[in-house]
Amino acid sequence: MYSFKYHSVSSTEEACTLFESSESAVYLSGGMTLIPTLKQRLDYPTDVIDLGAIDDLQGIDTENGSVRVGSRTCHADVACNPHIQALADLAGGIGDLQVRNCGTIGGSIANNDPAADYPAALLGLGATVHTNNRDIRADEFFLDLFETALHTGEIVTAVSFPTPLRAAYVKFPNPASRYAIVGVFVAEHNTGIRVAVTGAGSCVFRATAIEEVLQRDFRPAVVEGVSVDHSKFNSDIHASQEFRGHLVTEMTKRAVAKIA
């Protein structure tokens, strides 16, 4: 680790002011990606701004049919909140015990790792991301590999999830990291079916062809007939593009079977 200045702040305004006046600052939320990166000297910020002491970013509220999760809420807390069971299941399957007790929803989505679980929940549930100065729909939030709609220095303050009629998340985890090799979030809303896929491509995406067939007939078997284009999928020592394509179908079938 290279040396840097550490700051603990008590409000998002204070955090932003510091961020702007620093040469190259980063925000620290749960630190489950940032700290290993710093330890490996793969980043070298001059200033680390710890958001941990900002009280308004913590906690879960259920209000008018939606669940609002503060950005600094750790995965373990979301896993204990049964209001949207699929969301709790997803949070309970992230990483290991330490990651779930330290890692936060805001940190996860701001990082937008292509294999992270939360982006699938946000996109599948049609969530809204609240930041220190605006609201962004999940559909417009995740742009590409590690890229989000967040501006430099902008801070995620909370995420609001509308309660679905039914929903399930199933992933094929990497056995070491528990990152999703492929994860599929299936949700039925009053407005229709949403199917969000993480781990397969460079960024979470909606499988619209699968959504259409499930809209007509919500059974695992119908998913079998939809061809998944895997030509742009990720490929690594754990899974080829073809295998990831197969997993999209298979994980979707399992998710549908859970709630059909």
Add this chain to the structure above:
Amino acid sequence: MIPATREEVWVALRSPEILQECIDGCEEMTALDTNEYEALVRVKLGPVRAKFRSIIRMLNVVAPESYTLAVNARGGNAGFGIGQAHVSLMPSESGTTLSYEVTGTVSGKLAQLGSRLFLSVANKMTASFFNKFCARWDNTRSA
């Protein structure tokens, strides 16, 4: 698809200034030899930031048709990257069609943390290069 002749595109693809302009984060680009360049490229990808000193060689040069770019990038503490891109230019009715294919590997810490991401990154950087390169011609034409 580029609105220029194959010869014009060929010359542009070998100009250090144009290469530097089209590579994201490229801070320096010098020609060492007719078919060899040295580049300093700053890459920011998610949590990782690294500076790569790269030697770029053009192999199998068949002017003005095709070549293979061999990139050997040293990212200091972050690791090494070795990549190849096969580029070919085909004349067409309204200009030149450019196509390419990328392969590569990384080693070192980047590989430990990011091998699952490498192909996506290589594709993203290459796509961005050729998009900028193609957009350049449109700008030149309209200017």
